Amino acid sequence: MKHLLIPALLAAAWAPAAQAAGSLDKIQNIVVIYGENRSFDNLYGLFPGANGIGRAFVEQSYLQTDMNGKVLPQLPPTWDKPGVANKDIPQGLPNMPFSIDAPPINQPLNKATNDLVHRFYQNQMQINGGKNDRFAAISDAGGLSMGHYDGSSLPMWKIAQEYTLADNFFMGAFGGSFLNHMWLACACTPVFKDAPDSMRAKLDANGNLLTKAGSPTDPLTGAPQYQDGAVTPDGYGVNTLQPTYQPSGIPPANNPALADSSKHPLPPQTQTSIGDTLSEKKVSWKWYAGGWNQALNDRSQIYGGKINFQPHHQPFNYFSRFAPGTPDRAEHLKDGQEFFDDIAKGHLPQVAFYKPQGELNEHPGYTDVMSGDAHIAALVRKLQASPQWKHMLIVVTYDENGGFWDHVAPPKGERWGPGNRIPAIIISPYAKKGYVDNTPYDTTSILKLITRRFKLAPLPGVRASAGDLTAALQD
Incomplete structure (x- = not known):
């Protein structure tokens, strides 16, 4: 089947498969580890048995076009800045996916590439109705958008071979990290x-989007x-906005706990989040953020310094319920070091979210793939050695595609998403072993799993059509 956004085909493809949930009640702890900015094909496009880049070559669904639909004679240069090409990546690459870590480029997994545009409207324009044929034309990094790695x-990758790799998992919303973190927290747009x-x-x-005067x-x-x-024109936050509460990219004016209101931080949000529904049922939960305490105590670590803390990756810090000084903030928003300590002690809550700090999150531009991947894998091994492992389920996934092309068309959704395909790995004593799960999922599937396991009130934005990850569990 060609992966094009054809309504009749997608209606069938996006219907959830029959789900085997015999093991779900045995799960006592769910851990979500949320990396940064990688499409499925960018890291796992060569994974054996998965729907990878080879399928794109069979279907010839990889060709990139200009904004008028004309096939490009070659990929654009990788742009360092407007009109200036990157010297490390050759110009004139053929119009097809290419290996970043193989000749003639040979950039290893431990070297950061340029960042690529990954914003709400650009992402939809790149998808182009399911053709995925305008990534190179629209990206501010040009041809780099078609690059991928041998992730073996x-x-x-090795952990994915041991457990379940989902190869039909899509980012919850179009665009970037800010919005996709909100969709992990509440399946909502601020x-x-x-x-x-x-x-x-x-x-x-x-x-x-309208172009600027003089745009190429x-x-x-x-x-x-x-x-x-x-x-958006009608008042929804879809690209990076800063929180009102510190740590924020906007420094304080008078109150040290708050961002300067004259710089227009996002007003505190009041929508229902997964934190609300967990707390309502008295299910213990925490959001652990690498570098949280350092960022609160030293503003030089926000978007800089060694840890490169990213305030827009902390979704619960945007909600009024977790304002500075509230009991909910003290109970639920924690530093990453507490995550490591709770793993070792066997004291993890029933639901744990972990966000690596900037240097370890795999985001193009300011870090590399290998550092974050090794960090996450080491955490998985520590979780496996934890006293809580025997009743644990871990989901390792990414917030969004980072502007990288993927050959599979996103399912037809609604105004906000879903966006492009991203990797997701399900790890548990109860997960299927050595399995590639083709069930259609998106980021809200994580919320659906948590909701089902702990019998929570459903969040209205969770997509009914997406699976709840239980197809990855043993019968």
């Missing part, structure tokens, strides 16, 4: 009705420049 040397006009995207009649029109000569913004 990665420690997490509201910013009073955002100034300067923060709102400017769209044409088709809902696509040929992808081979430069990346397009758009009249983009963090907020």
